[in-house]
Amino acid sequence: MTSRRVPLLPLLSAVLLPAAVAMVFFYAPTERTMGVVQKIFYFHLSLAAVAFLSFFVACVAGVLYLVRGKRRWDAWGAAGVEVGVVFTTLVLITGSLWGRPIWNTWWTWDPRLTTSLILWFIYTACLILRSAVESETRRATYAAVMAVAGFVDVPIVFLSARLFRSIHPTVIRSDSVGLEPSMIATLVVCMAAMLVFWAGLVRLRYGLHLQEAELGDLTRRLGG
């Protein structure tokens, strides 16, 4: 609960996000082969990066919770998982909307897409697990274990997605997109804006978790 009164992150993201959108549409040039669809890419990639970051935060918070047993680490873990799932959902939606006009398919088993999808499943299962346990310490421990167990799966998920594809060859290589300097600048601004927004969001969710826990404490004290 440090420096609660200064909403620095929300204010900063209120400035940065519109600026980033403006850059995408007015500053960055339209890509030659993909045309206007490529404008999805800037935020798609930013969302994916911060989604992955949230899962990483959840894993670290999980380890710290298991070692220290403090409620605030559970709060960070809860925030990381939930925000990560929201962002991954958006990544999958925008990925689909990008893939349809470019590759003529809503879905393809590209390694990155596959990894995102599997992560989405793992961490949504984590959310379901949270809702299924009543005791607070038990819920926190189980969620922490699941967050760690989910994150150590990532290397295998990515590797298997690559091997899975290698026998069904596809010609999709999203990294073959040649980026001009102005595009890279736009991408950096988008990433930064999304990062600030993400940090604010995680912080908000973290505060909410602590408040809900406090509510639980108060109810218990009143109930006897």
Place this chain on the structure above:
Amino acid sequence: MTKQTFVVLAYMAIWGGLALYVAGLARRQARVARQIEALRERLGRGEE
């Protein structure tokens, strides 16, 4: 559908989704804060 439609859809999904999520969080937080206040009041009265 033209290419522009997909871009519009994607941006609607991103900002609409994020806005909905933030709004949901804010509502939840307001409700929890209200309940905490009410409980604190009851607790304060009970101790007097």
Place this chain on the structure above:
Amino acid sequence: MSRVWFLYRKDLRIEFRKKESVASMTFFGALVLVILNVAQGPGRRLTPETAAGVLWVAVIFSAVLGLGRVFARERENGCISALLVSPASPGTVFTAKALVNLTLMLLSQAVLVPVFFVLFGTGLAGGPLALVPSLLLVDAGFSAAGTLLSAVSAGTRRNEVLLPILLFPLILPLVALAVKATGGALAGRPLTELLPLLEPLAAFGLIYAAAGYLLFPFVVREG
């Protein structure tokens, strides 16, 4: 080590006295195979890869059935707390439970794989023996991850529903690789060609054996 062996034998003895897990696992797996055979329609042949997919659906679904029982039984009898005060460390308990699961899976597969070849075997180049490496590796990974998560789900209100929900996403890459590897084996490819697929399977087993060994104590302490 001797404690692991002791707990392992204790669990297997109970298992064989009651015969509840292996029998139902095998029965259910065979049932899935028959359903898929019916769904495939009469007189059609599957490509090796599709056949591999069929086998893995049956194996995974039957295995998850057995997993749930191992901890449900302990919880019903209050044995978890007894295990916790016993000199056996939680890590030992984890190892023993994972080995029991592995054994149950292997036993049920000893029946399921022949049934699979009877129903789907026509026209496949590879025989049952070619499947052994990938079956062993997947079973090891599955039982390591499965033991950890069945301990988690046993502590929740919705044990039976939650276990597959938690476990299947984690083992998705395992299944993907296993289907590829067995598909290759059924097509008659030599083992050396399949090694790039088998190595990540082994890595998965090692990762979850380590993660399970480290995380399991926290889970049972909450019990």
